[in-house]
Amino acid sequence: KEYFSVKMRASLQGRHVSGAERIVLKEDLPTVISQLSQRPKEYDSLNIKVEKINDLNYIEKSLNVKTINVKDWIEGNKVAVEILQNQGVDKKIAEKYINLIHQGAVNGENMRGAMIVNLSGERVEKDKTRGIRTVNIDFEDRKAITELLKEKGYTERTVDALALATKTLNHPDIVAEYCISDDPSYTTGYVATKTTYYRINPLKQLSNEKGGRIYFVKDTANIEDIYQYLESEAFLIKQ
Ligand code: PML
Incomplete structure (x- = not known):
């Protein structure tokens, strides 16, 4: 085919x-x-x-999706930091880069791609304006997945973001991801771990135009390999 x-x-x-x-x-x-x-x-x-x-590769299963409703975005970020801490990310490091994303990571503007931060707290992406972009990913049966997720009250964006997060977390050196949309009206964000996509509602302040992603990686991460995997290799997710 x-x-x-x-x-x-x-x-x-x-x-x-x-x-x-x-x-x-x-x-x-x-x-x-x-x-x-x-x-x-x-x-x-x-x-x-x-x-x-x-060259098409396959991922067997997408991350499990869990929704966490909180009273406001401040509370949402506390939950996000706790999840990140459980994955071995230091609290101070998580908070520092989360704040940066909420303020626009490139002098108050959004980065185009994601920031890569290692567990020692260093930014290790090759270009700090562009960042890294997870591409070449889709569901084998997008229609079925979309219907399933919509039944549960999730959005089209959840479908797209879940595909990206599933590919991203499938790399052995990436331990967690944090994401908020750059759409000022879309306040649900997520933290992804190796097993679970935690939708946190809300995770950002309504009308904030800033958004982006942080990929937390091991200190020993092979950055070249992460770029090659996320930006060049193609994957379909089976379910
Ligand atoms: C969700 O609803 O599951 C969160 C999706 C975040 C989307 C990020 C984006 O579209 O920029």
Whole structure:
């Protein structure tokens, strides 16, 4: 079977407004390209990139999803830090970088990709403005997963974020991830561990335009290998 990656990104006045990715069979390309092109509400520039995948890998199962409702984003972040601490991340280190994400990690602006922080508290991504981006990931049966998650009250964004987090945490050197959306109206965020995607609602203050991701890695992490795995290797998640 021939698989293709379809990546869409849209911007408005030079600002990124929407992005999505699918890995699909050749015969599904027309449908998927059309769907993705209709996804952003407003834009003045939209790119769709289609690339053939030569080497496709599989992940058996996505992370388990658990929702934690809290009274406000401050409380949400306390819960997030506790989960991170249970994964071996120092409290002070977790708090420092979480604060940075909430304030815009590049001089008050969002990074394009994720920050990588090791357990000693050092930032180890190669480019601190760009960060690292988890790409080339999808569910083998996206429709079924989406229906299942929507039944449980989750959103389309949960589906996309769950796929990304499942790939990210599947790397042996990555121990946990923290994420808040850069959409000012979307306040549910998550912390992912090796087994579980904890949706924390809310995890950021309503109307905050800052957002991003932090990947916490072992001190011995092979950074080159993490880039190669997250940015170049293609995976489908079976369920
Ligand atoms: C994003 O879209 O930028 C992040 C999405 C976070 C999804 C949280 C959830 O609803 O599970």
